Amino acid sequence: MVEAIRFLWPYLRRYWRALAIGFTALILKDLFGVLVPLVIRRGVDSLESGMAWTTVARYSGLLIGLSVVKGIFQYWMRRVLIGVSRDVEYDLRNDIYRHLSTLARDFYSRFPTGDIMARSTNDLNAVRMMVGPGLMYWTETTLTFVLAAIVMFSVDAPLALAALAPAPVISLLVVFYGRRIHARFEKIQGVFSGISSRVQESISGMRVLRAYRQADAELRSFEALNQDFIHRNLELVRTTGIFEPLLHAMIGVTFLIVLWAGGARLLSGSISLGSFVLFQTYMGMLVWPMIAMGWVINLMQRGTASLGRIREMLNAPPGIAAPADALRPEAIRGEIAFRGIRLEYPAGEALRGIDLTIRAGETVALAGHTGCGKTSLINLVPRLLDPTAGMVLVDGADVRRYDPAALRRQIAMVPQETFLFSMTLGENIALGVPGAEQDGILRAAHIAGLEPDLAGMPDGLETVVGERGITLSGGQKQRTAIARAVLREPAILILDDSLSSVDTITEERILRQLTGVMQGRTTILVSHRVSTIRHADRIVVLERGAIAEQGTHAELLAHGGLYAELVRQQQLEEELESL
Numbered sequence: 166m167v168e169a170i171r172f173l174w175p176y177l178r179r180y181w182r183a184l185a186i187g188f189t190a191l192i193l194k195d196l197f198g199v200l201v202p203l204v205i206r207r208g209v210d211s212l213e214s215g216m217a218w219t220t221v222a223r224y225s226g227l228l229i230g231l232s233v234v235k236g237i238f239q240y241w242m243r244r245v246l247i248g249v250s251r252d253v254e255y256d257l258r259n260d261i262y263r264h265l266s267t268l269a270r271d272f273y274s275r276f277p278t279g280d281i282m283a284r285s286t287n288d289l290n291a292v293r294m295m296v297g298p299g300l301m302y303w304t305e306t307t308l309t310f311v312l313a314a315i316v317m318f319s320v321d322a323p324l325a326l327a328a329l330a331p332a333p334v335i336s337l338l339v340v341f342y343g344r345r346i347h348a349r350f351e352k353i354q355g356v357f358s359g360i361s362s363r364v365q366e367s368i369s370g371m372r373v374l375r376a377y378r379q380a381d382a383e384l385r386s387f388e389a390l391n392q393d394f395i396h397r398n399l400e401l402v403r404t405t406g407i408f409e410p411l412l413h414a415m416i417g418v419t420f421l422i423v424l425w426a427g428g429a430r431l432l433s434g435s436i437s438l439g440s441f442v443l444f445q446t447y448m449g450m451l452v453w454p455m456i457a458m459g460w461v462i463n464l465m466q467r468g469t470a471s472l473g474r475i476r477e478m479l480n481a482p483p484g485i486a487a488p489a490d491a492l493r494p495e496a497i498r499g500e501i502a503f504r505g506i507r508l509e510y511p512a513g514e515a516l517r518g519i520d521l522t523i524r525a526g527e528t529v530a531l532a533g534h535t536g537c538g539k540t541s542l543i544n545l546v547p548r549l550l551d552p553t554a555g556m557v558l559v560d561g562a563d564v565r566r567y568d569p570a571a572l573r574r575q576i577a578m579v580p581q582e583t584f585l586f587s588m589t590l591g592e593n594i595a596l597g598v599p600g601a602e603q604d605g606i607l608r609a610a611h612i613a614g615l616e617p618d619l620a621g622m623p624d625g626l627e628t629v630v631g632e633r634g635i636t637l638s639g640g641q642k643q644r645t646a647i648a649r650a651v652l653r654e655p656a657i658l659i660l661d662d663s664l665s666s667v668d669t670i671t672e673e674r675i676l677r678q679l680t681g682v683m684q685g686r687t688t689i690l691v692s693h694r695v696s697t698i699r700h701a702d703r704i705v706v707l708e709r710g711a712i713a714e715q716g717t718h719a720e721l722l723a724h725g726g727l728y729a730e731l732v733r734q735q736q737l738e739e740e741l742e743s744l
Contacts, residue, residue, distance in 0.1 A: 169469045172476060173296060176253045183252075187245035191305055194238035197231050199312040202446035204228055206320075209439035242301065250297025254289060261285050261478065269484020270550075271511075276478070279362025284478055288354060288471035295468020302461045306454035313447045320440050327426045328444065331415045335458070338415070342408040346463055349401040351470040356394045363387055405463060412458070423448050485548055491568035497560050497575045498525040499656040499687030501546060505555035508541055508710075515541040516710045519555070528683055530690040530698030532728060533707035539691045540581060542707070543659050546689070547576045559657075577650035579663040583642040585634030590619075591626030593634070594648045605652060612682060613648035614675040615641070640671070647675070651682055658683060661691045669696060676700070695732050704728065 170177075177184060208224035265281065273281075317325035367374065367383055374380050423444050431441045506519035516538045523529045531539040544550045545557045548564045557564045564572060577597065585593050594609055595601035606626060610616055618641055622628040634642045643663050650658060664672045676697065692698050698718075705715040706728045714726050721728035 169295070169472050172472065173253065173292075176256050177249070177296070179256070180249045180252055183245050183249050187242055187249065187301075188304065190238045190242040190245065191301065192308065194235050194242055195305060195308045195312055197235040197238065198309065198450065199316060201228060201231050201235075202443045202450070203316065204231065205446055206437075206439035206443040209437075209442050242305075246301045247297045250293050250300075253296050254293040257292065257475070258285065258289055261289070261475065264479055264481075264483070267483035267485065268481055272481050272484065277358075277362035277366075279360070279365040280358035281478070282365070283354070283358040283361040284471075284474050287357060288474050291354075291464075291467045291471035292475065294464050295472070299461055299464035299468055303465065306458055306461065309454050310451060313451055317444060317447055320443060321430070321436050324423070324427055324430055324436065324444060328419060328423045328448065330422065331419050335412065335415050338408065338411055342404060342462070344466075345404050346401065346408075346466045349397065349404060350467045351473070353394070353397045353401060354471060354474060356390070356397055360387075360390050360394060363390055419451075420448055485551065485569050487568040487570075488566060490566075491571070492562060492566050493568045493571040494560075494575070497656045499575075500525040500558075500560050501657070501687060501689075502558040502561075503542070503545070503555070504558065506542070506545065506552045506557070507554040508538075508545070508550065509553045514710055516552070518711055521705060521712065521715075523687060523689070525560075525687055526685050528688040528690065528702045530692065530701035530704045531707060532692070532695075532698055532704055532731060533713070534731075535693075537707040538710040539707055540661055541710075543578070543661060543689055543691060546657065546659065547573045547578060575655055576657045576659065577653040577655035578659040579643070579646045579650050579661060581661050581663075583634070583639075583646045583663075585630050585637070585642055585645060587629070587632045589624075589627050589629055590622070590645065593630060593645055594626075594652055596649055597653045601652060606648075609648040609652040612651050612675075612678045613644040614671055614678070615644045615648055618644075644675070647679075651679075656686060658686050658688045659691075660689070662693065664692065664694070664697055669694075672697060695735050706731075 204224060204227050208221075208228075211224070262285070314325065314329060317328065363386070367387070374383055427436070427441050427444050430436045431438065501523040503519045503521045506516050507514070508516040519542065531542065533539055541550065545552055546559070546564070548557075548567070548569050551565065559567070559572065586596070591603075591606050594606050598605070603626075607616075610619065610626070619625050628636075630636050630645075634645070637645065647660070647663055650660070664675060672694070673696070690698050690701055695718075698704055700718070702717070703715060704718060704721055706713045706721070706726070708727055714721060714724060714728060716724065722732060
């Protein structure tokens with residue numbers, strides 16, 4: 166618990182004024198609440214001398230006034246402290262999202278999407294309950310217990326000692342069952358993450374599951390996960406099912422002790438009737454703290470378990486971080502140089518000995534067989550990856566000296582796997598240009614070859630494309646991604662096999678329209694199609710992570726090497742398809 170507060174302290178400190186008001190209201194509420202049994206004691210003792218309506222009215226009015234004031238402070242206590250927990254949840258959620266955007270790809274290979282979602286929602290909610298109701302009622306129950314104990318000992322120490330005798334047993338129960346609740350809830354959250362991941366994967370891959378007739382098998386697998394989730398929740402319920410009745414039993418024992426010992430002292434004349442009623446009233450007041458203690462311990466253990474899972478995410482080091490003296494240029498020329506590049510993945514070496522310079526404004530194409538390292542090489546330019554050895558220079562400066570955000574503002578990249586958001590077509594195109602004008606979006610759509618498709622869409626640019634652009638074809642998705650890149654008017658344009666889903670006629674039209682866009686901009690084209698890259702200023706052929714040859718289309722054909730072989734293979738495939 167102390168470790169959890171230490172971690173959350175920077176978030177709580179932002180709202181210290183609100184916390185001060187909230188806890189002040191809590192203290193005043195408990196102080197006025199503790200005064201109620203004292204007023205009842207005075208009232209009962211004063212009635213022993215005879216029934217007087219003025220006495221009853223005076224003490225009744227005093228009790229009503231105390232209750233009203235206590236209620237006002239209780240309202241503000243709850244409103245302020247629960248409000249702070251919502252603010253902390255808001256800040257923590259923003260920090261989680263911000264941190265996730267800085268993490269490298271290996272993090273996402275270790276943490277499935279569903280697991281991240283579970284930690285960012287379900288676990289975060291448990292933390293909020295710990296910070297809000299948990300911390301508030303922990304303080305309230307502890308303060309109420311301490312204040313009541315002080316008054317009870319001041320009135321009659323032996324009776325107070327007898328009344329509070331079960332307290333150590335209750336503490337042992339809380340510690341023992343609190344640990345068990347923590348361990349069980351941590352396992353439950355782990356299983357919940359697995360369920361979330363499975364649901365996310367199944368929905369994303371539903372067409373594949375249906376195509377391979379695996380829907381029933383997936384349903385059985387999901388049912389097994391659900392049964393495990395139910396089993397672990399039942400374990401937690403059994404634990405709390407033992408803990409809470411034991412707590413209630415101890416409360417009943419406490420009342421019996423007060424009734425027996427207090428009654429004996431009342432009959433012997435050691436205490437007054439008002440004092441006996443005071444003890445009974447205080448024990449009634451302590452029923453809620455004792456009951457709430459079990460609920461609060463449950464909240465605290467759930468919260469600390471969930472906070473541990475959130476911290477595991479937040480403690481993952483950022484994959485790409487800006488240096489202290491980062492470069493943040495407003496504009497760049499676009500010269501790119503690869504110097505002694507070597508890149509290794511856990512599965513093996515992807516790039517080795519790459520030395521290549523791309524002049525500002527030059528169009529360079531990367532060609533080669535699948536898996537030769539083309540995508541890995543271009544991912545180094547916007548610093549989506551860092552090389553294992555060597556350096557990438559942009560305008561003569563190592564990309565590791567740039568602020569990644571500032572560098573990426575100068576680069577537009579169309580990746581192999583096009584990702585569209587569940588927004589309108591126009592919003593997807595304008596994703597990288599906040600406040601883009603309609604004319605600019607239409608121009609980008611025209612250059613990307615999307616204009617003919619707009620006429621067939623129900624709402625044109627306002628058409629909602631659905632999750633991951635499910636309502637669009639593969640070619641339309643790629644052209645939308647190209648339009649998105651064109652609209653940014655970047656210094657460096659990277660197209661990674663971005664025309665693979667369109668026919669050759671559409672490809673030729675898009676390339677002609679892109680010629681004006683690429684003019685004066687550094688452009689890197691990655692493609693398996695010779696028709697896409699043949700007009701590049703230079704073609705670089707990669708083989709097994711190294712540069713095999715480079716030159717113009719004509720030069721490489723005349724050389725008769727790997728590129729010429731790729732051209733012959735494609736020509737043969739086209740001839741076979743035309744038969």
